[in-house]
Amino acid sequence: SQQGEEDPQALSIQEGENATMNCSYKTSINNLQWYRQNSGRGLVHLILIRSNEREKHSGRLRVTLDTSKKSSSLLITASRAADTASYFCATDAIPRGSNYKLTFGKGTLLTVNP
Amino acid sequence: KAGVTQTPRYLIKTRGQQVTLSCSPISGHRSVSWYQQTPGQGLQFLFEYFSETQRNKGNFPGRFSGRQFSNSRSEMNVSTLELGDSALYLCASSASTVRDEAFFGQGTRLTVV
Numbered sequence: 001s002q003q004g005e006e007d008p009q010a011l012s013i014q015e016g017e018n019a020t021m022n023c024s025y026k027t028s029i030n031n032l033q034w035y036r037q038n039s040g041r042g043l044v045h046l047i048l049i050r051s052n053e054r055e056k057h058s059g060r061l062r063v064t065l066d067t068s069k070k071s072s073s074l075l076i077t078a079s080r081a082a083d084t085a086s087y088f089c090a091t092d093a094i095p096r097g098s099n100y101k102l103t104f105g106k107g108t109l110l111t112v113n114p
Numbered sequence: 115k116a117g118v119t120q121t122p123r124y125l126i127k128t129r130g131q132q133v134t135l136s137c138s139p140i141s142g143h144r145s146v147s148w149y150q151q152t153p154g155q156g157l158q159f160l161f162e163y164f165s166e167t168q169r170n171k172g173n174f175p176g177r178f179s180g181r182q183f184s185n186s187r188s189e190m191n192v193s194t195l196e197l198g199d200s201a202l203y204l205c206a207s208s209a210s211t212v213r214d215e216a217f218f219g220q221g222t223r224l225t226v227v
Contacts, residue, residue, distance in 0.1 A: 030213050042120075042204060043218035088157065092213065100170045100211055101147065104157035 006089055006105040014113050019076045021108040023089035024069075030092050032065060033102065034074050037086045046074070046087075079112045086110070116141065118207045118219035126225045132193040135222045139186050139207030146188040147216065148180060151202040160203075163188055164210070195226045 007022045023032070031050045035043040049056045049065045049072065056063045062075040076083055086109050090102040119138040127133050139146050148160040159172040163182035180190040192199055202223050206216040 033216065035218070040202065040223070042118075042220035043206075045215055045217050048215050090157075090216075092211075100145065100162045100164070101159040101172070102149075102206070102216060103159070104149075106156045 006087065006108040008108060009106070010109045010111070012111040012113065013079060015079060015081055017079055017112075019079050019083070019110055019112070021074045021087050021110070023072045023074070023105055025072075025089075025091045025103075026070065027093045028067075032063075032072050033090045034061075034063060034072075035088045035090060037088065037107070039085075043088065076110075079110075081112050081114045084110060084112045118205055118217055120203075120205050120219035120222050122222060123220065124223045124225075126227060127195050129195055129197060129226055131195050132191060133195060133224060134189055134191045135203055135205075135224075137188045137190075137205030137207075137219060139188070139205075140217055143207040143209050143217075144186055145208040145210055145214075146182055146186060147206040147208070148188070148190050149204045149206065150174075151204060151221070152200075157204070160190065192224075197226050200224060200226045 005024050013019055029051055031048055033048045034046040036046055037043050047058050047063050049063050051067055060077045065072045086107040088104050088107045090104045121136045145164045147162040150158045160174055161171045161180050162169050166182045177193045182188045202221045204221045205219045208214045208216045
């Protein structure tokens with residue numbers, strides 16, 4: 001089963017509005033990463049937040065992490081049409097032995113209308 | 115510095131054939147991971163290599179294999195292709211482990227007909 005689950009599955013907003021996407025996961029993690037994917041292309045790394053961090057900013061992006069609730073949120077402020085993409089969270093679980101992999105959710109499809 | 119490079123970008127193969135995909139990680143990165151992305155299953159982990167050793171493997175049949183060379187470049191091979199192998203194959207590069215940021219290539223779009 002997927003470690004991360006994004007919510008909502010799809011989000012449609014107007015340019016200039018803020019977009020918030022949520023991610024929930026099941027097991028304890030070392031860090032959580034957010035990625036963007038434009039239609040059928042590679043994943044673009046947006047931000048990494050470690051388990052001992054609660055909030056991180058990068059430009060118009062703000063990520064929060066609540067390890068007690070096993071959840072994270074990605075906020076995109078002042079959205080632009082170019083932000084239209086799928087957004088994924090990816091987690092790495094606390095390893096039992098070696099567990100060198102990221103586990104992805106199914107993503108949130110964000111559409112920003114001009 | 116240059117990003118992760120995957121070749122080829124697109125491939126069309128026939129059922130039963132085999133295919134080899136290539137990934138060149140970011141210079142200095144030693145960990146390379148492979149993922150399969152399909153509309154139905156999403157992003158699924160295939161395997162991860164570090165210093166030419168496979169450290170972890172996902173739940174894929176033995177038809178899927180990979181290797182890493184001393185310069186950290188990696189290849190994955192799929193033998194006896196099936197229609198269900200049609201997918202976007204993505205390679206990720208990390209400095210050491212997934213605790214580091216993982217950077218992805220543009221992917222190889224494989225279509226099996």
